[in-house]
Amino acid sequence: xxxxxxxxxEALVGRSNYIEWLKEASLFLExxxxxxxxxxIERNPLSIKSLYYTDSRPRSPELAIKYLEKETEYSCxxxxxxxxxxSTLSTNNIDSLETIARYFNKLIDASYKSFKSADEYTxxxxxxxxxxxxxxxxxxxxxxxxxxxxxxxxxFDAFSSRKYKEVTKNxxxxxxxxxxxxxxxxxxxxxxxxxxxxxxxxNTMDKYPELRTKLSRQNKKPRSNNNSTTKKTKxxxxxxxxxxSHGLMSQETTSSQVxxxxxx
Numbered sequence: 001x002x003x004x005x006x007x008x009x010e011a012l013v014g015r016s017n018y019i020e021w022l023k024e025a026s027l028f029l030e031x032x033x034x035x036x037x038x039x040x041i042e043r044n045p046l047s048i049k050s051l052y053y054t055d056s057r058p059r060s061p062e063l064a065i066k067y068l069e070k071e072t073e074y075s076c077x078x079x080x081x082x083x084x085x086x087s088t089l090s091t092n093n094i095d096s097l098e099t100i101a102r103y104f105n106k107l108i109d110a111s112y113k114s115f116k117s118a119d120e121y122t123x124x125x126x127x128x129x130x131x132x133x134x135x136x137x138x139x140x141x142x143x144x145x146x147x148x149x150x151x152x153x154x155x156f157d158a159f160s161s162r163k164y165k166e167v168t169k170n171x172x173x174x175x176x177x178x179x180x181x182x183x184x185x186x187x188x189x190x191x192x193x194x195x196x197x198x199x200x201x202x203n204t205m206d207k208y209p210e211l212r213t214k215l216s217r218q219n220k221k222p223r224s225n226n227n228s229t230t231k232k233t234k235x236x237x238x239x240x241x242x243x244x245s246h247g248l249m250s251q252e253t254t255s256s257q258v259x260x261x262x263x264x
Contacts, residue, residue: 007087017131025088034081042077045070100137103128107139111151118187121151122180141174148179159186 009024029035036042045067051059058064107128115121125147129139145167149160163182167174 007084009088012088017127021088025085028088029081029084032084034077034084037074037078037081038085042074045074100132100135103132107147110147112153112156118184122148122183125151126176126180141176142171144176145174145179148176148183152183155190156183156186159183 007025007028009021009028012018012021012025026035029038049067052063052067053059058067107125110121110125110128112118112121115124125144129144132139149164152160159182163179167179
């Protein structure tokens with residue numbers, strides 16, 4: 001087991017950061033060798049004492065010494081593991097500028113595009129705001145509203161412009177819950193419009209199949225003039241050779257004249 005190291009990760013403050021705390025605390029305990037004494041993988045020597053002792057005495061002086069060493073080591077490491085657990089729950093390391101900055105930066109960097117949905121995006125900002133509040137640093141509602149608007153994608157521009165003006169009218173009493181609900185509703189509306197537009201295009205193509213044919217023709221690449229010229233040249237040469245071989249082409253008739261007549 002490694003020498004005990006001060007825990008620098010998340011400290012459990014409330015439900016808002018339970019998942020993050022559990023991941024970091026478990027990793028800390030695992031890396032420093034405390035976990036086997038917590039989850040029971042490392043067995044208490046008492047469970048195998050019969051290997052070293054009879055009912056009344058040690059089986060041998062050597063075995064008695066080995067058992068004592070195991071018992072001492074287990075007791076010491078168990079106490080250290082308990083101390084490590086307590087350090088992950090300690091609030092001594094959470095009231096620091098570094099910890100506050102960590103969550104503050106997460107708020108500023110939050111972006112709608114980084115999440116699967118508006119619900120996840122808004123929940124992320126809410127949980128960070130709640131965490132800071134539990135630490136004793138409650139964020140003003142206008143600041144939370146600004147962050148919610150800031151991270152939205154360009155598809156929300158019209159909505160943001162409209163809601164921004166609406167929120168500004170009552171800036172001292174902003175309803176964050178309603179704003180979040182409106183963002184989620186706007187996402188649903190945008191997705192509905194996208195699906196509707198796609199369906200209209202499909203229905204139009206089904207109703208007027210000639211449009212599908214026309215588009216298909218437009219998408220085809222035009223034949224290269226060079227290829228056409230090459231084919232015409234080869235065909236012309238074949239005609240000249242055929243005429244000459246059958247004596248159907250007079251000496252006065254030149255290949256240039258044949259080329260000219262065929263090109264016309």
